[in-house]
Amino acid sequence: MFQTPYNAATFSCFTPTDYLPAIEKAIGQSLAQIDSISQNPEPATFKNTVEALAYTGLALDRLTAMFFNLNSAETNDALQAEAQRISPLLTDYGNDIRLNEALFKRVKTVYDQRENLSLTAEQQTLLEKTYKSFTCNGANLSLDDKERLRKIDKELATLKLKFSENVLSETQHYQWVITDKEQLSGLPDFVLEMLAQEAKKRNVQGWVITLDLPVYTAVMKYADNRDLRQKLFTDYHSRCAGDSPYNNEANVLRIAELRQARASLLGYPSYAAFALEERMAETPEKVMNFLSELLSKAKPQALKELEQLKTFSGLAHFQQWDFAYYAEKLKQERYQIDDSLLKPYLSLDKAVEGMFAVAHKLYGLHFTPTEEVEKYHPEVQTYKVTDENGHYLALFYTDFFPRAGKRNGAWMTSYKEQYIDEQGNDSRPHISIVCNFTRPTDTAPSLLTFGELTTLFHEFGHALHGMLSKVTYPSLSGTNVARDFVELPSQLMENWCYEEETLRLFATHYQTGAPLPIEWVQKIKEASAFMEGILSVRQLNFGFLDMAWHTYPHLERLERVHLFEQEATKATQLYPQIERMCISPAFSHIFSGGYAAGYYSYKWSEVLDADAFEAFKEAGIFNTEVASRFRKEVLEKGSSEKESLLYKRFRGQDPTPDALIRRAFGEVKGE
Numbered sequence: 001m002f003q004t005p006y007n008a009a010t011f012s013c014f015t016p017t018d019y020l021p022a023i024e025k026a027i028g029q030s031l032a033q034i035d036s037i038s039q040n041p042e043p044a045t046f047k048n049t050v051e052a053l054a055y056t057g058l059a060l061d062r063l064t065a066m067f068f069n070l071n072s073a074e075t076n077d078a079l080q081a082e083a084q085r086i087s088p089l090l091t092d093y094g095n096d097i098r099l100n101e102a103l104f105k106r107v108k109t110v111y112d113q114r115e116n117l118s119l120t121a122e123q124q125t126l127l128e129k130t131y132k133s134f135t136c137n138g139a140n141l142s143l144d145d146k147e148r149l150r151k152i153d154k155e156l157a158t159l160k161l162k163f164s165e166n167v168l169s170e171t172q173h174y175q176w177v178i179t180d181k182e183q184l185s186g187l188p189d190f191v192l193e194m195l196a197q198e199a200k201k202r203n204v205q206g207w208v209i210t211l212d213l214p215v216y217t218a219v220m221k222y223a224d225n226r227d228l229r230q231k232l233f234t235d236y237h238s239r240c241a242g243d244s245p246y247n248n249e250a251n252v253l254r255i256a257e258l259r260q261a262r263a264s265l266l267g268y269p270s271y272a273a274f275a276l277e278e279r280m281a282e283t284p285e286k287v288m289n290f291l292s293e294l295l296s297k298a299k300p301q302a303l304k305e306l307e308q309l310k311t312f313s314g315l316a317h318f319q320q321w322d323f324a325y326y327a328e329k330l331k332q333e334r335y336q337i338d339d340s341l342l343k344p345y346l347s348l349d350k351a352v353e354g355m356f357a358v359a360h361k362l363y364g365l366h367f368t369p370t371e372e373v374e375k376y377h378p379e380v381q382t383y384k385v386t387d388e389n390g391h392y393l394a395l396f397y398t399d400f401f402p403r404a405g406k407r408n409g410a411w412m413t414s415y416k417e418q419y420i421d422e423q424g425n426d427s428r429p430h431i432s433i434v435c436n437f438t439r440p441t442d443t444a445p446s447l448l449t450f451g452e453l454t455t456l457f458h459e460f461g462h463a464l465h466g467m468l469s470k471v472t473y474p475s476l477s478g479t480n481v482a483r484d485f486v487e488l489p490s491q492l493m494e495n496w497c498y499e500e501e502t503l504r505l506f507a508t509h510y511q512t513g514a515p516l517p518i519e520w521v522q523k524i525k526e527a528s529a530f531m532e533g534i535l536s537v538r539q540l541n542f543g544f545l546d547m548a549w550h551t552y553p554h555l556e557r558l559e560r561v562h563l564f565e566q567e568a569t570k571a572t573q574l575y576p577q578i579e580r581m582c583i584s585p586a587f588s589h590i591f592s593g594g595y596a597a598g599y600y601s602y603k604w605s606e607v608l609d610a611d612a613f614e615a616f617k618e619a620g621i622f623n624t625e626v627a628s629r630f631r632k633e634v635l636e637k638g639s640s641e642k643e644s645l646l647y648k649r650f651r652g653q654d655p656t657p658d659a660l661i662r663r664a665f666g667e668v669k670g671e
Contacts, residue, residue: 001062004374006384006395008430009066009415011376016078019067023086026060027093033057034097037106044106046117050130053107054473055422061474064090065415072413073434074376075405080165087157095150098137107131122640126473129639132278136266145265152262159255164592166246166585168407170239171211173246176232179206186224188340193441194218211236212402213409214438217451220324221339233321234578240585241561248585249561255591257555272550272597279482280604280643284551287600291543294603294657295571298540301533301665306574320575327531335530337523339449345507345516346453348400348437348446354506355460358496362627363468363635364388367396379403385467394418394467397432400446401439409588410435410455412462412490418469418477429478431466433459445510450524454494461493462486470636477638483598485643487605488612489635495613498525499621532664534574539603541572545583546590546599561585608647610659615651 002010014022033056040048067086071079097103110117111131119127138149177199178184184192184207194215195207202208209215209232216236223229240248259271268274272284281287310318313326332338359365366386373382379401385394397415402408415430435455440446448456465486466478479486496502500521507516548568558564562582566573589595612630619626633650648654 001059005372006392006428006430007416008373008395009062010374011066011070012374014066016076016082019063019082020085020089023060023063023067023089026057026063027089030057030060031093031096034100034103038100038103040106044109046110046119046123046127049103049106050110050127051123051473053103053130054126054475058474060093062416065413069413069415069432070376072411073399073406075168075407083161083165084158087161088154091154091157092150095137095146095153098134098139099146099150101139104134104139107134122472122476125640125642126476129278129475136274136277138266141265149262149265152258152265156255156258156262159251159258160592163248163251163255164407164588166240166248166251167588167592170244170246170586171408172404174211174235175202175204176209176235177204177206178209181207183225183228184223186222187218188222190340190343190438190441190444190447191215191218191222193443194438197439197441211239211408213436214402214449214452217324217449220321221328223325226322229321229325230319234580237578238580238582241582242580244585248591249582252549252561252584252587252591253555253558256549256552259550259596260553260555270551270553272547275483275550275597279598279601280484281600284547284597287543287547287597290604291540291547291600292571294536295540297661297665298533298536299572299574302537302574303533305531305533317576320578320581323534323575327534331527331530335523335527337520337527339451341520342450342516342524343447344509344511346448346450347510348448348456350506350508350510351448351453351456352398354502355457355493357505358457358493358502358622359460359464361622362624363464363631365393365467366390370395373397377403392428394428395430396463396467397430399432399434400437402436406434406436407588408436410459412459412466412479414466414478417474417480418466418471419474420472426470429466429469431463431478433463435459447510450497454497457493457497458490461490464493465489465635468631468635469638471638471640473640476640479638481639482643483594484601484604485608485647487602488608488647491602491605491609492612492630495609495616496621498528501621529664536603536664537572537574541569542587542589543600543603544572545569545587546595546597549584549590550597607657607660608655610663611655612647612651614659 002008004010034053037049037052037056042048068083071083107130111127114124114127138146141149178195184195187195192207195209198208198210198215199206209219216232219232220229238244240246263269263271263274266274270284272287276283276287281290306318309323309326309330312330313322315322328338356365356367359367364387367383368386370382370384373395375382375397377399379399381398383396383398384392385396387393410433412431412433415432416427418429419427421427437446437448437452462479469478471477500518503516503521508514545565545568548564561584562579565582565584566577584591590599595601615626616623629650633646637646644654
């Protein structure tokens with residue numbers, strides 16, 4: 001598509017208003033391909049129907065990947081305006097395919113013959129997923145219901161986009177100017193410098209607190225001023241709610257209502273039942289049982305930890321905005337280890353070198369900086385990825401610092417999927433990770449907290465899943481797997497951050513070059529399960545809230561989002577209720593991302609990653625035989641077969657929660 005080295009995207013060739021006509025043209029080309037398949041006079045076969053369909057729309061995929069990735073990492077008013085025009089077009093395009101009766105008839109003909117076709121496992125998977133993509137999107141509905149489904153999908157696309165824009169706007173426009181340095185007592189110098197630089201950038205005197213995650217996390221952890229922590233906590237946890245000019249509460253209610261209506265139209269009792277059918281968990285009941293089982297282990301531990309913190313703090317009324325602060329103080333007292341000690345040893349540049357070294361030790365990969373590839377922003381770094389024999393595997397983009405127009409958080413994405421094209425050529429992927437780490441200052445390079453280090457390795461785990469893909473069809477490659485499986489490679493990678501053998505590769509003081517002291521490494525490992533009960537209950541809280549939004553049958557009756565939240569999560573409550581707290585209006589994972597009825601998958605994947613890492617621990621964390629097996633059975637396979645089969649082939653058995661419970665709470669299930 002692009003006449004560039006590696007067929008890399010040419011960002012500079014597009015202005016915001018260029019995308020719409022280019023996407024319209026690509027949609028037209030793709031629909032012409034669809035018509036050719038659906039009107040083919042030859043009898044329907046796997047090759048001329050299902051496989052042919054798998055290769056349609058590749059140019060459109062490249063364009064939309066560019067556009068929506070930029071709309072997350074480098075947006076502006078013009079891009080956002082174009083997004084409002086493009087999203088409904090893509091919804092219509094998807095419906096034009098899935099509601100094409102002639103096309104579905106051909107797909108169904110092949111599907112009905114599947115037992116007699118001698119298909120490979122990957123071909124069988126493609127056929128099943130293709131057939132279900134039609135049935136789950138209304139192929140069997142009446143004409144009136146198909147039209148109703150189209151309207152629902154178009155409105156959902158617009159609402160999800162508006163939801164994201166509101167969250168971004170709230171984050172960008174928030175500023176809390178502090179002019180009295182005494183209010184910032186307790187904040188380390190690196191945090192003060194970060195806040196001062198933000199003030200300078202915004203042309204104000206003093207220090208500026210924002211809602212960017214590195215700022216929020218640092219203030220909650222270190223600020224002695226309890227009133228300051230309370231205000232920032234409530235502001236952060238009421239984003240896009242209440243009297244916010246970017247209020248998302250109506251959007252939340254409407255998105256949930258439309259999802260429920262869509263599921264009902266397709267014959268499902270709830271959106272969760274619809275979404276989970278093709279995931280490892282399979283049913284809402286299984287998910288709720290899973291969350292409840294983990295809560296039964298985590299909550300007693302959490303209550304013990306909370307009592308310890310209350311006693312340690314001496315506060316008469318311990319609140320949520322006290323947790324991070326006193327947990328950090330107790331952690332320092334117990335382990336004599338904190339971010340201010342660790343950060344000088346965790347420079348971002350060295351950490352990136354370290355994660356590349358881990359990938360080399362495990363999988364023989366090489367990452368070579370390249371200037372052949374165009375960037376969408378000067379801060380982006382680009383790498384050519386090759387295997388142990390020097391063969392080209394992927395392009396890799398990294399984008400690490402917050403800026404205007406870039407949404408909060410961290411994510412991995414793709415500009416191009418891996419697949420084998422119709423001429424038999426292996427078309428390699430272009431993968432990106434985007435984060436929001438603390439910027440370098442005038443006096444120091446970008447230094448990571450330990451949490452940011454694990455975030456880096458987490459996103460890199462996703463990237464490896466994309467880069468090492470080795471499948472035939474684009475829709476089955478890389479991270480295009482079940483939502484409750486996709487976090488396995490990413491969460492597994494975090495484990496290496498706690499290992500001395502890993503930290504020895506890169507953790508050196510940015511000024512002196514001294515290695516991270518050995519005794520600190522042991523303390524990091526000991527501290528890794530610190531307050532795990534409370535942190536687990538917090539994640540389970542999000543999981544229960546997500547499931548409530550997508551199983552509640554009477555959404556049309558809801559008026560107050562925060563009251564619904566309180567009821568949905570009461571089993572996980574550890575602290576007194578906060579009236580202003582309302583997280584759904586900024587819960588991007590489930591209302592504008594891909595985690596609707598899927599947030600439980602973080603914990604589900606923790607079960608998988610704890611179980612998988614035990615295989616590495618038993619053989620050695622850099623054991624190439626285990627790594628090769630994980631690469632072959634998981635990283636290379638995408639969703640070319642059922643994820644449960646892939647995992648079992650790697651591990652030799654089904655996963656159990658025992659390893660996670662041992663890691664988190666030091667006990668075995670049933671004891």
